[in-house]
Structure formats: C-alpha cells, structure tokens
Amino acid sequence: MSEEDIHRSELRWGAIAAFAVGIMIAVIVVSSFAMAIHPPSHVEAIDPTTLNTNVEFAECNLGTRVNPDGSVTVRIIATQFEFLPRCIPVPKGQQVTFRVTSPDVIHGFFIAGSNANTMVVPGYVAQLRTVFSTAGNYLMPCHEFCGLGHSEMWALVKVLEGAQWKTDASGKASCEIPR
Numbered sequence: 001m002s003e004e005d006i007h008r009s010e011l012r013w014g015a016i017a018a019f020a021v022g023i024m025i026a027v028i029v030v031s032s033f034a035m036a037i038h039p040p041s042h043v044e045a046i047d048p049t050t051l052n053t054n055v056e057f058a059e060c061n062l063g064t065r066v067n068p069d070g071s072v073t074v075r076i077i078a079t080q081f082e083f084l085p086r087c088i089p090v091p092k093g094q095q096v097t098f099r100v101t102s103p104d105v106i107h108g109f110f111i112a113g114s115n116a117n118t119m120v121v122p123g124y125v126a127q128l129r130t131v132f133s134t135a136g137n138y139l140m141p142c143h144e145f146c147g148l149g150h151s152e153m154w155a156l157v158k159v160l161e162g163a164q165w166k167t168d169a170s171g172k173a174s175c176e177i178p179r
Helices: 003-034 048-053
Strands: 063-066 072-079 082-084 087-091 095-101 107-110 117-120 124-131 136-141 154-160
Touching (some): 063 087, 072 087, 072 107, 095 117, 107 136
Parallel strands (some): 087 154
Antiparallel strands (some): 072 082, 095 124, 107 117, 136 154
C-alpha cells in the first residue's frame, strides 16, 4: 500500500466517524424537541433559614390542597429525617403538582412506581408534576443520603379514587398511614 492509499483510507474513516457523530447529535437534538426533554429552566429560590416563616410552606399549608381552579398541589418539607407531612393523599387520574423544599441538607424525592424523582436542595423549591393512573399506596423514600437517620426517612402517597377522594371546606385533604 502506498502512502497516498493510506492517506485516502484515513480520510475515509475520518469522514465515517464524523458522519456517525453528526447522526448521534442530530438524533439527540431532534428527540429532545420532539419529546420535550430539556433541563428545567424555572429555578425558584427560597431562603432555607426563614422557611418556618414562609407563608407557602407554613405548617398549615403543608400537604395536599385543591386550588380554586380544581388543580391539586402538594407542598412538602424534606427535613432531617422526615418528610412533612408523612402521609399524602392525592386523586387518581388527575395531574398533581408537588412543591418540595428543604431547610437543612440535600434530600431525594422519589415516589416508587411513578415518574416522580428529583433532588431537594436547600435554598430552592423543587417542582414536578405527575398523574397517578393506579389507586393504592406508594412509598416515598429519601434517596439521597442525608445523615444517620436517612434509612427512616420516608412518606406514603395514598392515591385515592373518586368517592374516597375528599377534601375539607378549605380544600385540604388528609389521610392516615396504615399499620
């Protein structure tokens, strides 16, 4: 093989590699637009040192609320070593917005059997939306190591069907953890 043949072969393989990389980048770009996969653009900051005086995350506002427009919002505080509240009722088949924050360390927010999964970072409000298509109890453990009591940090999401799904006059729903 001559030096010119080797050079042409290297150029051919270089073109094939560049073409393959171009195809990979095109697939990523097209699928990210087609499937609306993108990093979160809305970052909401909150002062973790004054979380106890924040109106939205006050103890009386934690848990599940049905808003005047009929939408459902769940507000949760992840603190060492518990989720507040520990039992979270939500309706089946309706979009639920979770708003979670932490006053102390990084925690994980994961609802087993669903697509709800995010990190809870002090100083920020993590917000995600999901729809539960099956009624039942869903375990919600912390999946980021947050200290020695981490293994005991969990909550229960109770997905309730029509007649079971009730709220009080203020729009607040409640539930109990089964024994």
